[in-house]
Amino acid sequence: MTAILGLGEAGRIYARDLRAAGLRVRGFDPYVQAGDDVEQVPSAEQAVDGADLVISLVGARAAESLAQEALPSCPKHAVYADFNTGSPALKRTLAELAAAQDVRFADVAVLAPVPRQGARTPLMASGTGADAFAALVRPAAVPVESIPGGAGAAAARKLLRSVFMKGMAALMLECETAAGAAGEREWLRAQIVAELSGDVDQLIDRLVQGSKAHAARRVHEVEDAAGYLAELGTPSWVMDASRAWLASLLDE
Structure with a gap:
C-alpha cells in the first residue's frame, strides 16, 4: 500500500496514476478533498498505517513537521520518500528522523513538471531507501535513477x-x-x-x-x-x- 501525504496537484496526479497502475493508494491532506482519486483518511498516522511506501508532497516548509508526525506510525519495513523540493540539509534532517524510527528514507528529486507526464515524470533518488523506492514504483512504470551519496545528493542535483x-x-x-x-x-x-x-x-x-x-x-x-x-x-x-x-x- 502507498500513502500519499499532500493531495495538491502533484499529489492527486500521483494518486490517480499509481492507482490506475494497480497500486492501492491512501492519502492525507487536511486542506484538500481529493474526491475519487484516492481513499482519503483524516490523519497522517492513519494514512501511513500498514504502508510499504510513504510519499511526502506537502512542500519543503511543512516537510519536517509532517515527517515528525507521520514517521512514528510508519511500519519498520516502509520507505519514506520525500518528493519536496528542499535543501540537502533538510533532506539529511528528514533522513535522521526516519533512521530514528528504523524507516528507510529516499530523497526524491522530481526532474520535470508533474502535470506534463504524471507518474512517468523522471525522478532521481538517493538515501538508504532509494533502491527500494525504485523497486516499489517500478510496477507503475515510474522512471527512477538511484544515485549514491546519501540523503541530500538528489536534492543537490x-x-x-x-x-x-x-x-x-x-x-x-x-x-x-x-x-x-x-x-x-x-x-x-x-x-x-x-x-x-x-x-x-x-x-x-x-x-x-x-x-x-x-x-x-x-x-x-x-x-x-x-x-x-x-x-x-x-x-x-x-x-x-x-x-x-x-x-x-x-x-x-
Missing part, C-alpha cells in the same frame, strides 16, 4: 538544475519583455531558437570561455544593453547580474 532552469526562465522573461516593448519579439525569439538549435555543448563552452577571455569588452556591452532596457522602461535584472559576473572575471 535538483537545485543545481534549478539554477539553470529558473535562471533561464528569468532570462526569457527579460528578453520577451524587452523585445515586446521594442516591437522585436519575433526577431529575438528567432535568434534564441537559432542559438539553442545548434551544438548546445559547444555553445556552453563558447559562452563560458568567451566570457573569461573578453570580460572587459562584454562588461561595456552589458552596460549598454541595460541602458537600452532602461530607455524601454523594462527590467534589467538579468543584465545587472550579468554585469556583476563579468566584472568579477576581470580580477581572475
Whole structure:
C-alpha cells in the first residue's frame, strides 16, 4: 500500500496514476478533498498505517513537521520518500528522523513538471531507501535513477538544475519583455531558437570561455544593453547580474 501525504496537484496526479497502475493508494491532506482519486483518511498516522511506501508532497516548509508526525506510525519495513523540493540539509534532517524510527528514507528529486507526464515524470533518488523506492514504483512504470551519496545528493542535483532552469526562465522573461516593448519579439525569439538549435555543448563552452577571455569588452556591452532596457522602461535584472559576473572575471 502507498500513502500519499499532500493531495495538491502533484499529489492527486500521483494518486490517480499509481492507482490506475494497480497500486492501492491512501492519502492525507487536511486542506484538500481529493474526491475519487484516492481513499482519503483524516490523519497522517492513519494514512501511513500498514504502508510499504510513504510519499511526502506537502512542500519543503511543512516537510519536517509532517515527517515528525507521520514517521512514528510508519511500519519498520516502509520507505519514506520525500518528493519536496528542499535543501540537502533538510533532506539529511528528514533522513535522521526516519533512521530514528528504523524507516528507510529516499530523497526524491522530481526532474520535470508533474502535470506534463504524471507518474512517468523522471525522478532521481538517493538515501538508504532509494533502491527500494525504485523497486516499489517500478510496477507503475515510474522512471527512477538511484544515485549514491546519501540523503541530500538528489536534492543537490535538483537545485543545481534549478539554477539553470529558473535562471533561464528569468532570462526569457527579460528578453520577451524587452523585445515586446521594442516591437522585436519575433526577431529575438528567432535568434534564441537559432542559438539553442545548434551544438548546445559547444555553445556552453563558447559562452563560458568567451566570457573569461573578453570580460572587459562584454562588461561595456552589458552596460549598454541595460541602458537600452532602461530607455524601454523594462527590467534589467538579468543584465545587472550579468554585469556583476563579468566584472568579477576581470580580477581572475
